[in-house]
Amino acid sequence: MTTLSSRFSPITRRRFAAFKSNRRAWVSLWVFGVVFLLSLFAELIANDKPIIMQYDGQWYVPLLVDYPETEFDGFLPTRTDYLDPFVQQQIEENGWALWPLIPFSYQTLDMQMKRPSPAPPDGRHWLGTDDQGRDVLARVIYGFRLSVAFALVLTAGSLVMGVFVGGVQGYFGGKVDLVGQRITEIWSGLPVLFLLIILASFVQPGFWWLLGIMLLFSWLGLVDIVRAEFLRARNLEYVRAAKAMGLPSRLIMWRHVLPNAMVATLTFIPFLFTGAIGTLTALDFLGFGLPPGAPSLGELAAQGKNNLHAPWLGITAFMTLATMLSLLVFIGEGLRDAFDPRHVQQRPSPAKEPRHA
Amino acid sequence: MPEPLLRVDNLSVAFDGNPVVESLSLELHAGETLAIVGESGSGKSVSALGLVNLLPANAQVSGERRLNGTLLSSLSKAEWNGVRGNTVGVVFQEPMTSLNPLHRIGKQIGESLRLHQGLRGKEARARAKALLEQVKLPRSDELLDAWPHQLSGGQRQRVMIAMAIANNPSLLIADEPTTALDVTVQQDILSLLKELRDQHGMGLLLISHDLNLVRRHADRVCVMYQGQIQETGPVEQVFRQPQSGYTQSLLAAEPEGRPATVTAKSPLLTVQQLRVSFKRPKPGLFKRQPPAFEAVKATDLTIAPGETLGIVGESGSGKTTLASAIMRLVTSQGDITLGEAHLSKLSGDDLRRQRHRLQMVFQDPYGALSPRMPVFDIVSEGLRFHYPRLSDTEITQRVHQTLNEVDLPESCAARYPHEFSGGQRQRIAVARAIILEPELLVLDEPTSALDRTVQKQLVTLLRELQARRQLSYLFISHDLAVVRAMAHRIMVLKDGDVVEQGACLDVLASPQHPYTKALITAADLSELPR
Numbered sequence: 001m002t003t004l005s006s007r008f009s010p011i012t013r014r015r016f017a018a019f020k021s022n023r024r025a026w027v028s029l030w031v032f033g034v035v036f037l038l039s040l041f042a043e044l045i046a047n048d049k050p051i052i053m054q055y056d057g058q059w060y061v062p063l064l065v066d067y068p069e070t071e072f073d074g075f076l077p078t079r080t081d082y083l084d085p086f087v088q089q090q091i092e093e094n095g096w097a098l099w100p101l102i103p104f105s106y107q108t109l110d111m112q113m114k115r116p117s118p119a120p121p122d123g124r125h126w127l128g129t130d131d132q133g134r135d136v137l138a139r140v141i142y143g144f145r146l147s148v149a150f151a152l153v154l155t156a157g158s159l160v161m162g163v164f165v166g167g168v169q170g171y172f173g174g175k176v177d178l179v180g181q182r183i184t185e186i187w188s189g190l191p192v193l194f195l196l197i198i199l200a201s202f203v204q205p206g207f208w209w210l211l212g213i214m215l216l217f218s219w220l221g222l223v224d225i226v227r228a229e230f231l232r233a234r235n236l237e238y239v240r241a242a243k244a245m246g247l248p249s250r251l252i253m254w255r256h257v258l259p260n261a262m263v264a265t266l267t268f269i270p271f272l273f274t275g276a277i278g279t280l281t282a283l284d285f286l287g288f289g290l291p292p293g294a295p296s297l298g299e300l301a302a303q304g305k306n307n308l309h310a311p312w313l314g315i316t317a318f319m320t321l322a323t324m325l326s327l328l329v330f331i332g333e334g335l336r337d338a339f340d341p342r343h344v345q346q347r348p349s350p351a352k353e354p355r356h357a
Numbered sequence: 358m359p360e361p362l363l364r365v366d367n368l369s370v371a372f373d374g375n376p377v378v379e380s381l382s383l384e385l386h387a388g389e390t391l392a393i394v395g396e397s398g399s400g401k402s403v404s405a406l407g408l409v410n411l412l413p414a415n416a417q418v419s420g421e422r423r424l425n426g427t428l429l430s431s432l433s434k435a436e437w438n439g440v441r442g443n444t445v446g447v448v449f450q451e452p453m454t455s456l457n458p459l460h461r462i463g464k465q466i467g468e469s470l471r472l473h474q475g476l477r478g479k480e481a482r483a484r485a486k487a488l489l490e491q492v493k494l495p496r497s498d499e500l501l502d503a504w505p506h507q508l509s510g511g512q513r514q515r516v517m518i519a520m521a522i523a524n525n526p527s528l529l530i531a532d533e534p535t536t537a538l539d540v541t542v543q544q545d546i547l548s549l550l551k552e553l554r555d556q557h558g559m560g561l562l563l564i565s566h567d568l569n570l571v572r573r574h575a576d577r578v579c580v581m582y583q584g585q586i587q588e589t590g591p592v593e594q595v596f597r598q599p600q601s602g603y604t605q606s607l608l609a610a611e612p613e614g615r616p617a618t619v620t621a622k623s624p625l626l627t628v629q630q631l632r633v634s635f636k637r638p639k640p641g642l643f644k645r646q647p648p649a650f651e652a653v654k655a656t657d658l659t660i661a662p663g664e665t666l667g668i669v670g671e672s673g674s675g676k677t678t679l680a681s682a683i684m685r686l687v688t689s690q691g692d693i694t695l696g697e698a699h700l701s702k703l704s705g706d707d708l709r710r711q712r713h714r715l716q717m718v719f720q721d722p723y724g725a726l727s728p729r730m731p732v733f734d735i736v737s738e739g740l741r742f743h744y745p746r747l748s749d750t751e752i753t754q755r756v757h758q759t760l761n762e763v764d765l766p767e768s769c770a771a772r773y774p775h776e777f778s779g780g781q782r783q784r785i786a787v788a789r790a791i792i793l794e795p796e797l798l799v800l801d802e803p804t805s806a807l808d809r810t811v812q813k814q815l816v817t818l819l820r821e822l823q824a825r826r827q828l829s830y831l832f833i834s835h836d837l838a839v840v841r842a843m844a845h846r847i848m849v850l851k852d853g854d855v856v857e858q859g860a861c862l863d864v865l866a867s868p869q870h871p872y873t874k875a876l877i878t879a880a881d882l883s884e885l886p887r
Contacts, residue, residue: 245742248709
């Protein structure tokens with residue numbers, strides 16, 4: 001079998017080396033990757049239930065299963081509140097529990113608070129609490145995950161739609177292209193924000209609603225890039241060779257044009273990503289975004305604005321957003337430079353081939 | 358002997374530590390033409406550019422270079438700018454990209470005059486006009502205000518030469534100055550260079566892969582192979598009695614032999630009144646639509662099984678368009694019949710099902726293979742589509758068999774195109790075409806991007822395939838030596854019109870049309886050993 005390095009063309013290897021040699025982008029990619037990976041396990045890091053526990057010699061997994069309080073010799077057959085001093089005392093006497101690092105989930109109201117909400121950071125709440133007594137750090141962790149997940153799905157969706165529309169326009173060209181371009185131009189003229197505000201007045205927009213509405217418009221930016229790449233590629237000789245071989249258009253587009261058009265598209269992705277996060281945050285900030293209670297960075301920023309006497313709210317929201325977006329922009333910048341032939345150190349020009357125009 | 362104009366001792370060039378040129382030594386006297394000859398990748402361009410510090414930053418140049426006695430390697434950056442374009446002029450290969458498309462011709466020439474001689478305004482314009490006259494461009498007044506895209510390739514190369522000699526350089530470096538030009542134009546440009554050399558007493562360093570041109574236009578020649586000089590000496594001596602083995606093989610690399618005779622009489626492909634025209638853009642919204650541009654005018658042709666029809670012509674003559682029309686890749690009018698199938702009447706799926714009967718090999722071996730697919734996928738793709746019932750083992754077997762047939766090892770199926778040389782890639786392209794067992798193979802300049810020695814091998818391979826499979830070829834080329842080795846009959850195309858056709862040897866021996874005559878003179882074919 002071929003080795004990994006020879007599976008990639010030298011240009012791919014050179015781009016990878018160029019990306020790697022850009023320290024800022026490389027470190028950003030690592031930091032972002034690690035933080036995102038950690039946030040995927042948010043339930044294990046910040047939660048109001050123990051991960052695993054032993055009670056009366058029996059094993060319990062509260063993280064996955066809801067046990068009624070009677071299970072732990074309580075009085076009510078309702079879901080156990082593990083932060084309740086009575087339950088905690090029971091567990092301490094009859095067994096043990098492994099708690100997450102932060103014993104609060106994003107919507108846990110801390111009932112044992114001695115200070116009024118919002119409370120400044122201390123040993124119990126590392127980044128303080130918001131105006132409803134919820135742990136800010138827990139909300140940031142869950143909010144980060146939600147933002148990134150939203151951006152990921154939105155980017156993937158836009159990618160599929162944008163590449164499809166741009167590809168069809170570019171590959172067929174002519175009238176298809178002309179009509180397609182006019183339609184996308186008109187479509188891109190629709191006011192997204194107003195549509196969302198109108199929508200918010202008769203449905204309660206959730207994660208998927210927001211995603212759907214934004215997906216209707218976010219692919220427009222990709223169309224031009226993909227279209228240009230396909231326009232260029234459809235006259236390349238290997239595409240003409242595939243046509244001469246009798247392959248149908250869909251196969252030619254999928255196997256021959258798309259892999260080579262993806263390079264330009266790839267550099268656009270990080271910016272699409274930051275755009276998606278920014279939009280979601282802005283909507284949450286204005287109150288047209290995710291439903292109340294959902295862990296969102298925009299809502300945290302809004303709280304910071306409403307509670308100027310509790311600067312830890314605003315500062316946390318700002319720092320989280322600034323760090324996240326900066327990391328993404330650095331990665332995007334590194335990618336773009338790695339794909340830009342002018343930034344990659346020139347090689348000896350391939351020896352001149354005798355050519356005939 | 359007087360002190361040479363240019364003396365190079367032990368010049369070495371390396372890119373990131375990989376040596377490309379090693380210990381090159383040469384001398385060039387004023388009024389002399391020294392040619393550096395070699396195949397692609399031999400380091401000839403790199404050494405010439407290394408001489409004048411025009412290589413990218415990751416190149417390391419070492420060795421002693423003296424121009425008129427000044428040591429070039431000791432010059433500062435500012436001093437270099439005084440040398441380049443002033444005492445050294447450079448003409449590049451690609452006239453299409455060497456001129457800035459956003460500046461008028463007069464301004465581009467004027468720029469170097471302003472920098473090195475301080476000429477401005479009217480003075481610069483007058484001098485630029487004189488230069489254009491020197492390089493024998495007609496209507497020099499109008500040309501000063503022309504844009505580069507309004508000029509033909511030959512005219513642009515003349516403008517490049519005018520820019521190179523603008524400051525009366527003592528050394529002119531011409532890096533493949535005629536490679537991108539048509540054969541008839543090549544001769545004019547080289548004669549012009551020679552004339553200018555004598556007029557100005559310059560030394561001319563000519564870099565070329567074309568032995569015929571070198572033989573006719575250089576005084577001394579220096580043969581390079583893999584970054585090293587193989588042989589240096591006066592042209593006649595090197596060509597008559599080559600000393601090194603490499604030079605001998607280079608000289609013997611002219612394609613030779615003739616294709617096997619055709620036995621079949623009934624034609625396989627019949628083309629009648631084939632016409633291709635392209636719409637011209639309207640000059641304005643309310644202007645009348647201009648008449649369409651006729652790329653190929655009504656053409657008839659037939660090819661018998663096992664026969665090769667050569668199509669000869671210069672760039673823009675419509676030969677590639679004709680081939681694309683026969684392949685049904687561009688829309689055309691007229692009748693195309695392959696065997697019993699009326700290709701011109703088919704479309705959609707019916708046409709696709711016929712496509713395996715006629716296949717095409719393209720000119721550029723670097724562009725014709727998708728860079729992201731391994732060779733196995735490239736070769737087997739058409740097979741999978743046209744014969745979906747084949748099992749994986751059958752496909753593997755067929756791919757290996759075909760690779761063997763084009764003299765490639767089976768092991769290369771797992772590799773990617775970038776790992777192969779130009780000649781090997783062209784073999785892969787041939788394998789991709791013949792695995793479908795076509796009856797007609799359209800070859801669009803398949804050899805023009807390859808070195809002479811590789812060309813010869815490919816021509817031999819194509820002739821073997823033809824004899825074995827009774828393939829018909831439509832062979833397009835501008836290179837008469839290759840056409841002679843391949844074609845039974847030839848057709849000469851000029852501006853979309855067939856000006857002459859007939860049996861290959863007859864046409865080459867006694868051309869009737871003046872255009873054919875000019876082509877044959879320019880090609881300078883060596884005697885065919887019978």
